[in-house]
Amino acid sequence: xxxxxxxxxxxxxxxxxIIFWVLLFLPLIGVPVYYLLDTVxxxxxxxxxxxTVHPEQMINLINIEPFHSLFIWTTFPGFTFAALFVTFFAxxxxxxxxxxxxxxxxxxxxxRYEGFLQMVADLLKLLFKELVTPNAVDKPIFWSVPFASMxxxxxxxxxxxxxxxxYLADPPVGVIMIFAIIGFFPIVTLLAGxxxxxxxxxxxxxxxxxxxxxxxxxxxxxxxxxxxxxGTLDIMKVVTAQSGVWxxxxxxxxxIVFFIAALAELERIPFDLPEADTELVSGWITEYTGMGFGxxxxxxYIKLYALSGLFATFFLGGWLGPSxxxxxxxxxxxxxxxxxxxxxxxxxxxxxxxxxxxxxxWGRLLVLSFANLFITMFLVSLGVLHIGGL
Amino acid sequence: xxDIVFLAMMAVTVGGAIVALESREIVYGAVGLAGSLFGVxxxxxxxxxxxxxxxQITVYVGAVAVLIIFTVMLVRHETWMKEVTxxxxxxxxxxxxxxxxVSLTFAWAASSSQLPSVPVPSTVTFLQIGxxxxxxxxxxxxxxxxxxxxxxxxxxxxxxxxREED
Numbered sequence: 001x002x003x004x005x006x007x008x009x010x011x012x013x014x015x016x017x018i019i020f021w022v023l024l025f026l027p028l029i030g031v032p033v034y035y036l037l038d039t040v041x042x043x044x045x046x047x048x049x050x051x052t053v054h055p056e057q058m059i060n061l062i063n064i065e066p067f068h069s070l071f072i073w074t075t076f077p078g079f080t081f082a083a084l085f086v087t088f089f090a091x092x093x094x095x096x097x098x099x100x101x102x103x104x105x106x107x108x109x110x111x112r113y114e115g116f117l118q119m120v121a122d123l124l125k126l127l128f129k130e131l132v133t134p135n136a137v138d139k140p141i142f143w144s145v146p147f148a149s150m151x152x153x154x155x156x157x158x159x160x161x162x163x164x165x166x167y168l169a170d171p172p173v174g175v176i177m178i179f180a181i182i183g184f185f186p187i188v189t190l191l192a193g194x195x196x197x198x199x200x201x202x203x204x205x206x207x208x209x210x211x212x213x214x215x216x217x218x219x220x221x222x223x224x225x226x227x228x229x230x231g232t233l234d235i236m237k238v239v240t241a242q243s244g245v246w247x248x249x250x251x252x253x254x255x256i257v258f259f260i261a262a263l264a265e266l267e268r269i270p271f272d273l274p275e276a277d278t279e280l281v282s283g284w285i286t287e288y289t290g291m292g293f294g295x296x297x298x299x300x301y302i303k304l305y306a307l308s309g310l311f312a313t314f315f316l317g318g319w320l321g322p323s324x325x326x327x328x329x330x331x332x333x334x335x336x337x338x339x340x341x342x343x344x345x346x347x348x349x350x351x352x353x354x355x356x357x358x359x360x361x362w363g364r365l366l367v368l369s370f371a372n373l374f375i376t377m378f379l380v381s382l383g384v385l386h387i388g389g390l
Numbered sequence: 391x392x393d394i395v396f397l398a399m400m401a402v403t404v405g406g407a408i409v410a411l412e413s414r415e416i417v418y419g420a421v422g423l424a425g426s427l428f429g430v431x432x433x434x435x436x437x438x439x440x441x442x443x444x445x446q447i448t449v450y451v452g453a454v455a456v457l458i459i460f461t462v463m464l465v466r467h468e469t470w471m472k473e474v475t476x477x478x479x480x481x482x483x484x485x486x487x488x489x490x491x492v493s494l495t496f497a498w499a500a501s502s503s504q505l506p507s508v509p510v511p512s513t514v515t516f517l518q519i520g521x522x523x524x525x526x527x528x529x530x531x532x533x534x535x536x537x538x539x540x541x542x543x544x545x546x547x548x549x550x551x552x553r554e555e556d
């Protein structure tokens with residue numbers, strides 16, 4: 001009233017202020033005044049029951065079934081949990097761990113203790129940065145890549161069971177489905193490299209294509225030993241088959257091949273040729289800015305979480321563990337240990353050359369995964385190993 | 391729920407096929423083809439055949455579509471399919487397709503009131519498929535393996551010959 005309204009912002013603020021005072025004073029003054037007058041004039045309308053809602057008439061949002069499944073998919077074992085786990089925990093852990101390995105201090109100023117709020121600061125920075133679309137890019141494909149990156153990583157995430165009842169999807173052909181979903185990543189990286197219309201992303205996209213296509217085959221073939229031993233393609237049943245002994249003890253070769261192939265699928269050092277900072281600026285994600293970059297990177301890190309979880313599921317017994325901790329916590333502890341092992345090479349390893357990479361993929365890992373499969377089948381046919389354990 | 395998924399996947403399949411045929415930009419055509427094949431895989435999921443669906447995705451989206459996109463990217467796209475041609479045959483084709491669609495719709499509408507109750511067939515698990523392939527259908531599997539290895543050998547031979555010519 002006193003201050004002159006000059007801008008639209010002031011106008012909105014005044015209206016909000018009026019609404020606030022009305023909402024505050026109507027129950028405090030208006031309703032008592034109405035009831036006082038009601039004793040005299042007998043209006044016959046119960047305003048109090050109009051303003052409040054009977055509990056049985058409220059919309060029952062929490063207990064209906066779609067909300068429950070929506071909660072599972074979006075929040076707890078699903079996307080938000082994984083995104084928060086990797087953004088606010090794994091990324092910070094990676095930076096502090098690598099800093100300690102290389103005798104640095106790492107993030108230190110955001111947050112009171114050891115820079116624990118650094119990821120929040122980085123997320124805010126990415127959210128507020130401008131989304132630059134370069135002139136020469138192919139816009140529809142260019143901007144569908146961040147969404148595709150997150151969506152495909154989320155699809156991979158849905159195959160990771162956190163507990164006997166806490167899981168997203170339990171398909172009867174889960175192991176092959178991993179193969180099917182991983183097959184989408186080369187398309188995304190190749191399209192990102194092509195749509196960016198720039199030399200560094202295109203080189204990165206081509207490198208990513210070679211690398212991902214070469215390493216997804218040993219990644220899945222190394223799981224066939226596990227499938228032979230557990231006698232099922234269902235991921236949940238693979239976990240319950242490990243109640244006697246973990247498969248990392250029966251399948252050490254398969255575990256090593258899966259681990260190396262997962263590192264290559266994740267484009268992590270020493271296999272970070274598609275992103276190679278020192279050669280290709282940032283590889284196939286060079287042209288992305290702001291939250292587009294953030295979304296692509298979130299997809300990459302959710303993929304890290306999902307593949308660590310799959311390693312823990314296939315070789316470390318998944319959620320199985322002593323009963324003093326809940327199964328979900330056992331799973332998270334194992335996943336965290338595997339993830340740490342996947343982060344460690346970044347602190348110490350150099351980048352491999354592309355010919356060594358391709359030769360190692362087709363010449364070594366593929367042969368090793370086949371050898372693992374044949375040894376397993378040989379031992380099963382001899383009767384040393386049985387389906388479900390020793 | 392299944393109806394919504396069916397309609398969405400129908401849109402993806404048909405739209406992807408149209409994009410694959412009609413797009414001027416050849417990379418869009420390849421992406422549309424990948425989307426169309428993915429939609430077909432989704433139909434297999436809806437038909438309760440996850441084994442077939444997963445292999446449809448693995449082979450067609452994961453391998454064939456990647457190969458096509460990769461090949462198409464290396465083609466110079468400045469001089470590729472720039473001129474637009476509309477011929478009489480194209481018009482006749484569109485009219486024929488529309489006529490078939492309309493007549494099928496009428497046939498379906500006429501028959502929907504008296505649908506016979508079909509017994510639901512029991513779903514075939516992939517274990518049964520594996521048993522069939524390894525027992526009674528094993529000659530077919532052998533023939534397929536021979537065809538595949540012959541084609542791989544032929545591809546390697548062709549690549550070797552081209553390299554020697556260089």
